[in-house]
Amino acid sequence: MPISIQDVAKKANVSISTVSRVLNRRNIVNEETRKRVESAINDLGYSPNVFARGLMLRRSHILGLVLPDLHGEFYSEIIRGANLRARELGYKLMISSAVAKDDGSELMAAVADHGMVDGLVVMISEITSRIRETLRKATVPLVILDGDVDGVKHDSVVIDQRTGTIAMLRHLLRRRDLRRIVFVGGPVTNIDSMERLNAYHEVTAEFGIEVGPDDVHHLDYQYDTAFDLAAANVGEWARRGAAVFAANDEMAAGVIDAALAAQLAVPADLPVVGFDDTRVASMTRPRLTTVRVPMSEMGAAAIDLLCQRFDNVEQPPTKLVLQSKLIVRDSCGS
Template sequence: MATSIKDVAREAGVSIATVSRVLNDIDVVNEDTKKKVLDAIKKLGYRPNIVARSLKTQRTKTIGILIPDISSQFYPEIVRGAEDVSNIYDYNIILGNSDFDIQKEKEYLRVLKEKMVDGVIYMSSSLQEEILDLINELDITTVLVETEDKNGKLPSVTIDNVKAGYEGTRYLLDKGFKNIAFVGAKKDGKNAWNDRYIGYEKALKEANLEIDKELLYLSNLKAKNGVTAVESFIESGKKIDAVVCATDELAMGVINGFRNHNISVPDEVSVLGFNNNYVGEIFYPKLTTVAQPSYDMGSVAMRMLIKLLNKQELEEANFILPHTIIDRESVK
């Protein structure tokens, strides 16, 4: 037979109302009594009825996290950072994977609202106006990660992707490379990968170099698209010194694509990745990359969300974390 709140009250020698106040973290219970109740809960293995509790408090202590690609090595590290913080504050996680599909994103947001989550950490391939409208309509407290709301309505945690794309390209230019290709996602969305392309374009223009459309491959972010990009570049017959990739997965695909044509990286072509996924360290050649602090992005986002849920003011609504270039072996 399951332990009830009455059993906890009897074990602790207090009223049911006192146990309820402790469970709901209401600060009218003195520390000695609170300890008695918590000890009784632990001894009896009592687990409160979340639904009943949420009806009283209007809180479920549950956070939804929406990611665009669960197979990517980047997003799980963000989730880990968020979950570690949520555990500290006794929040549970519901995880959704949208597969870069805006309809799935919208459906997940509706489901999370039905599940009465307290808030959402949202990662997406692009932040379309219809998504912003839906978040507003559903009235879900939301913090964005990696994507920024250009209207400034939603708080976010990002790096400066334009600057990171610029500095990554500048890093290659400073090594003397001039024929620099770019592999990334379609540049019509309001997303991090578009911003990285903008940074790439800015660096080339600053160096008085033309943007060669035949050295651009914009599709999606799977490794196989990196292989396909190389086929496109080789077919064009254009000389390539180096390639800037919007993700590490793309960079590894690009390296394998060159390998298929017996073109050596970095001896003949240099390749720069983005994100600093752990596989990049054991891939051959080890990947030179622009690193995002993915774990920190998740933990900062969760702390921001919990502050909002507790009606606390944010020191910074749009938190920009630092990026770094990690020099390994894929750039000569």
Template sequence: MSYTIKDVAKLANVSIATVSRVLNGQGGYSKATEEKVHLAIEELGYQPNAFARGLISNKSNTLGILFPEVSSQFSSKILRGVEEAAHCLNSSVIVCNTASHGQRTMKYLQLLTEKRVDGILFVSEMITEEYYKKLESMQIPVVLISTESYQYPLPYVKVDDKHAAFTATDYLIKMGHSKIGMISGNKDDIIAGQPRIDGYKQALAQRGLAIKDENIIHSNGFSFHDGLTGLPKLLEQSPDLTAVFAASDALALGAISAAYKLGIKIPDNLSIIGYDNLPIAEMSIPPLTTVAQPLEEMGIVAAEMLFTMMNQGRRVESRIIAHSVIERESVKKLILYDT
């Protein structure tokens, strides 16, 4: 038999409104009353209807999170942080895989509207005018992760991509390299593409090293395949390079695979540094030196920011999370550059 909130109220000898307040932790009742309600719930085996409770409290206790690629290690690390924070605050997470397609993103935003989510986390994708108008119409808090919008006033959590790319390139210089190439993502990507290229160039310029177009390969994205095809092109253009900065770990791993096929030993013949510090980076041969984005921490921080906005109804400040170099075995130390 399926019992209702009315049955719980009758057995506990209280009003339906009191049972509702107990279920939603709203106060206004004694400890004895609370215990009677919980005993009645336990005796009847009553299961509160989350949707019905949401209608009363005007909360669904759910968040929506949109990823362009939900199966990637990048996304899974962020999701782990988000779910950890959400679990601690008694909320659930609805995960949406947009595949970077505008039409699919709009469909998911409509779905999240229908599910009455309390807030949205938007990961690693540019905010278009169409997305922003839809988000505005939902009238719920939104926090961006690993992306930002120059046009729309949405708080974000991310690493400073330009600074992190500068750090990666400068690390290679400090390890004695002066002939450094780059395999970048899409240069038209203003979030993670061009800023990482700018950081690479700034590091070279600051050390008085030449910036040459032939030392950069612009990929379509940040995938393993882009790195696999990118390294041979780069070395064909600039065969005297001693080191390469790859703008993602996937690019770096693709480059390491290409080097193996070309008979190039990493790091004896060519040093490679990546970007992200994904779990697979330490599994590669050799283990990949990389710039770490603390992805799990970014997920936790973003979720906590979202809950602050949901519970206090105020804007929060955007957060830049610190990056760091994780030294492994893919970079060889040459004669130190004069620092």
């Protein structure tokens, strides 16, 4: 069986209190005693039982991260960022994703109850009243990613997509003699896509660009559908002096490939820009001009917020805004 604080105490000829003290760097333990204890710890390869410790301290040094899904580059970047920061700060990361059949509340309950985690980072695609209820009951600090939950105290980190989008569209319009911009978006129910569309309307208005009924499309964020849409329209788009703003890189890649297949040059005949700056953005020719959304930074910031909150429970909720950023490559033609 594993060795305990008792074994260390015996070996070092002190009481367990003293061992505990050197473990927790508390008070000033006598130099010599401390050394004796420390070498006993080393010799025995002792490390304290986390359960016993947690029982007393009521801290696990485990942070929970709940994501809507584990699929895709975004989520993995969030995990990556959170994991790194958590390590730096001496925490471990427990991960869960909602699955199709439940709405995630079941899971969150499981994670948040029990006092298993010291804090919780949550990203939710759709906030149901059941989820709100669950979150309200959470007894640990909460950080919500990219969203807000009324009536529940929490810090949050959000990404400002608007600024980056506007920068990208202005960049496009300043440099080229463009007469139209075609927006190839995600579903109308998707908040992110609609935010990008809002920025699109702002900038087109600013530049006096007309937006026709055929200039805004709502697809599903997939390469295939974007390819098909573009295959049917690139000719006309090019003829009418348009550029394409796709709401993610994958769709932008589909548009580029369709243009190429139609013997059109990108960006010469048809500039195309994307969104997200995923790996895909460097896997097209020409490479995509796009907007980078700092996902791993979001993960890291969430951990930071949680840890700050541990130190100061009462301070008012923080809302951290992370900036998106224009990444200029070749597909915009400037």
